[in-house]
Every structure is written in structure tokens, then in C-alpha cells.
Amino acid sequence: MKWCAICYREQRGFGFLPALIKQPQKPARRFCSMLCLDLYARLFKESYGMIDMTDFERESIHACLVPLGECVAEIGMDKPLSAYSKEQVLTLIEVIVTAYQDAMRKGSPEVPF
Numbered sequence: 001m002k003w004c005a006i007c008y009r010e011q012r013g014f015g016f017l018p019a020l021i022k023q024p025q026k027p028a029r030r031f032c033s034m035l036c037l038d039l040y041a042r043l044f045k046e047s048y049g050m051i052d053m054t055d056f057e058r059e060s061i062h063a064c065l066v067p068l069g070e071c072v073a074e075i076g077m078d079k080p081l082s083a084y085s086k087e088q089v090l091t092l093i094e095v096i097v098t099a100y101q102d103a104m105r106k107g108s109p110e111v112p113f
Contacts, residue, residue, distance in 0.1 A: 004032035006039055016040055056104075063103035064096050071095045 002011045011030040014037045031037040053061075075088050084092070 002030055004036050005029040006031060006036035016044070060100050060103035064099040067095045067099040068092070 003009070004011050005016075009032040012032050014031040014034060016029045016031070016037060029040060031040065071092050075084065075092075081089075
């Protein structure tokens, strides 16, 4: 029998996989309920620096989609990311970061500039 990582009751199919959020060295955890899973997720976020994005930040990320699409179309839509050259990957990163920063600089009602 396997036990909940928070309260040590029998686990019932609720899980947390840190590898999905760039923490592959941390083992997966299992829980008895959503309550224990939520508690662990909050503790995990606090200890590993994950952020809760604001609506403005989320909108700024969405603003990156058009420049990202244009860059990918220029490289070739049928080309997998693993086949990109180093220069193409760096260009892609630069396009995304620039678009994000531009959107953030424009400001919003949430963050008056």
C-alpha cells in the first residue's frame, strides 16, 4: 500500500510530478485527496520560486504568439525544434523575449507606466 505524502492516509490517484515544471531531480508525490495535493503544490511553489502570473503578464505572453509564429514560419513550419540550428534557436528566444518585453513596456491599467 502507498501513502499520501502529506497526511499518510492511503493514496488515491492524485499526483504531483515536478518534472513537468522543470524540477526533474524531485520525485513524484502521491496524495489521498485534492486538499493534500493543493497543500503540497502551494508549499512547492513557495520553495521553488514558481509565480502566479497576473492577467497583464499572461496577456504579455499571449502577445508573443504572432512574432513567434512569424519566426517559426520563416524557419520552416515542418521543421521540428530539435532540427533547429543554434542560431535559429537563439533567434527564436530573442524574438519571444523582445515581444514579451515590448508588451510589458506598453503597460496596462494594472501596471500604470
